[in-house]
Amino acid sequence: MILLLQGVAWLLDPANWADSATPGLLSQLLGQLGITLASIVVAVVVAVPLGVLIGHTGRGRLVAIVASNAARALPTLGLFSVVVIALTLDPQWLAPVIPLALLGIPPLLAGTYAGIEAVDGQVVDAARAMGMTEWQVLLRVEIPLGAPLIVGGLRAAVLQTVATATLASFYGFTTIGNSILLGPDSNQYIPMIGGSLLVTVLALAIDGLFALLQRSSAPRGVSRGARRTTNAARGRFITSPAGTPISRGN
Amino acid sequence: MAIEFRHVSKTFPDGTTAVEDFSLSIPSHETTVLVGSSGCGKTTLLRMINRMVDPSSGSILIDGEDISGIPPVGLRRRIGYVMQNSGLLPHRTVADNVATVPMLTGVPKRKAREDALALLDRVGLDRGLAKRYPAQLSGGQQQRVGVARGLAVDPNILLMDEPFGAVDPIVRDELQQELLRLQGSLGKTVVFVTHDIDEAFLLGNQVVILQRGGRVAQVGSPKEILANPANDFVADFIGAKRGKRRLTAEAGASGDEVLLVDAAGYAAGVITAPGGRLELATAGSSPKSRSVSNKTDQAGDA
Known part of the structure; x- marks a missing residue:
């Protein structure tokens, strides 16, 4: 408990945030965020179009599920080692980005195709029958309606990536892992605890942010009425949000 | 806008034959009802008219033009389509739903919205509902919006796929009367699919009774069919055989x-x-x- 408080105090000490001989907390935090952002961008570029394609056409779903699950089983640290050591990458920042992106792709892919696939088939059929092109069906119907699940996938991917990015400091990249690794290396347990706390707070804060984003991504008319749609379709008596009853068939 | 089916067959990739050698001519400005039990291919036939389904063989002509040469998207935008459970876009307001197709075809937003309000009047809906979302409407109201959307581009052809199948009998009755009133003033070429023979006789100028595989059991006006059922199947289907029609x-x-x-x-x-x-x-x-x-x-x- 005392260690924990010391860790908090260490975090609150501005001196630890400034760069000295080694990068300070601010640089570490920015490094962590930078690696996370780059990894997520790569994951989005790969997984979202693929997920949309699978969800829209309904083809390749099995391949996606198997590949996602297999990727989830990859040992993170091992993946890092292989990529950083075996591949000499240019530019160098690609080294942590590739394994992190590989980790972010499965949840993002799953969320995207599940989101597109979950859109009511009758609505999609109606949109097509009205004369929407496939692109219009995708951009105006499937993606808006699937958005909450797609953002949910993004949320899971970001959460995992931002926490795992800590590992990059094993290989010389500046992240909050720098502080944490001091502990086992030189018995500096207070920075280790402080660093761990910072990663935790960062992950929770970002997750909270995405929770809000996920909620606001639900299109109006759907977020509040998902259950009512079925009731209304059965011709049951429903009440408008204002509380005024709607008479049937008016 | 007369529609003609010429020796149309449809076999789906899984091997089921929905329609076999179906020929029919659908006169313009009248309501033709395709009626039959589930699996008789009536919906497949309807969806062939706007190329949601393409026939395996045979051809479909609209005013003498073979539609297989018309790009599907353009064709669909000039044919109204109303389906069961309305198929409204849940994330768009009633007005935006009605205005969807006109806006796809380049009508300015403001004009499309104004037209949508006029269409709501036309189908007997209060303009106050324009800003509501579909989930906030009753089943009958949703179907009315569906009809308004089908009419939004003022199409010559209106396809209706069991549009009143999911509402209760009282609302269905209202909607049927509303459709008769609308059709009386609009005179569209309406192709209507139902499994309810009473609905078919009420709405149809021409009624087509279908057997399995899209085989035509009888075509005629309701009076002709009731007076002279062509065979036992028709007699049974319209209830004459069971004495339902003999009072x-x-x-x-x-x-x-x-x-x-x-x-x-x-x-x-x-x-x-x-x-x-x-x-x-x-x-x-x-x-x-x-x-x-x-x-x-x-x-x-x-």
Whole structure:
């Protein structure tokens, strides 16, 4: 408990945030965020179009599920080692980005195709029958309606990536892992605890942010009425949000 | 906008044959109803008209033009489509749903919205509902919005796929009357699919009774079909075989109204017969009859 408080105090000490001989907390935090952002961008570029394609056409779903699950089983640290050591990458920042992106792709892919696939088939059929092109069906119907699940996938991917990015400091990249690794290396347990706390707070804060984003991504008319749609379709008596009853068939 | 089916067949990739050698000509400005039990291919036939389904063989012509040469998206934008459960976009307001197709075809947003409001009037919906979302409407209201959307580009052809199948009988009755009223003033070429023979007889100028595989059992006006069922299948389907269409007056009724019962003894309605004498329909007057349910609205035609 005392260690924990010391860790908090260490975090609150501005001196630890400034760069000295080694990068300070601010640089570490920015490094962590930078690696996370780059990894997520790569994951989005790969997984979202693929997920949309699978969800829209309904083809390749099995391949996606198997590949996602297999990727989830990859040992993170091992993946890092292989990529950083075996591949000499240019530019160098690609080294942590590739394994992190590989980790972010499965949840993002799953969320995207599940989101597109979950859109009511009758609505999609109606949109097509009205004369929407496939692109219009995708951009105006499937993606808006699937958005909450797609953002949910993004949320899971970001959460995992931002926490795992800590590992990059094993290989010389500046992240909050720098502080944490001091502990086992030189018995500096207070920075280790402080660093761990910072990663935790960062992950929770970002997750909270995405929770809000996920909620606001639900299109109006759907977020509040998902259950009512079925009731209304059965011709049951429903009440408008204002509380005024709607008479049937008016 | 007459529609013609010429020897149309459809076999789906899984090997099921929905329609086999189907030919039919659908006159313009009238309502043609395709009626049959589930799996008779009626919806497949309907969806061939806007190329949601392409026939495996044969051709479909609209005003003499083979539609297989018309790009599907353009074709669909000039044909109205109304489906069961409305198929409204849940994330768009009622007005935006109605305005969807006009906006796809480049009508300015403001004008499309104004037109949408006028269409709501036309289908008997309050303009106050324009800003609501579909989930906030009753089933009957949703279907009305669906009809308004189908009419939004003022199409010559309106396809309706069991549009009133999921609403309760009272609302269905209202919607059917509304459609008759609309069709009376618009005169579209309506192709309507249903499994309800009473709905078919009520709405159709031409009724097509389908058997499995899209085989035509009989084509004709409701009166022709009721008076002369072509075969046992038709007779059974329209209920004539079970005596549902043959009504007899129940003796012993009091006053001027005589109870009518069908062959099964079901009280189908009453008919006015002053002094026990039934007045036959003439141009000026018709006997006042009252049905117990809309099931027997057509009984007098038999």
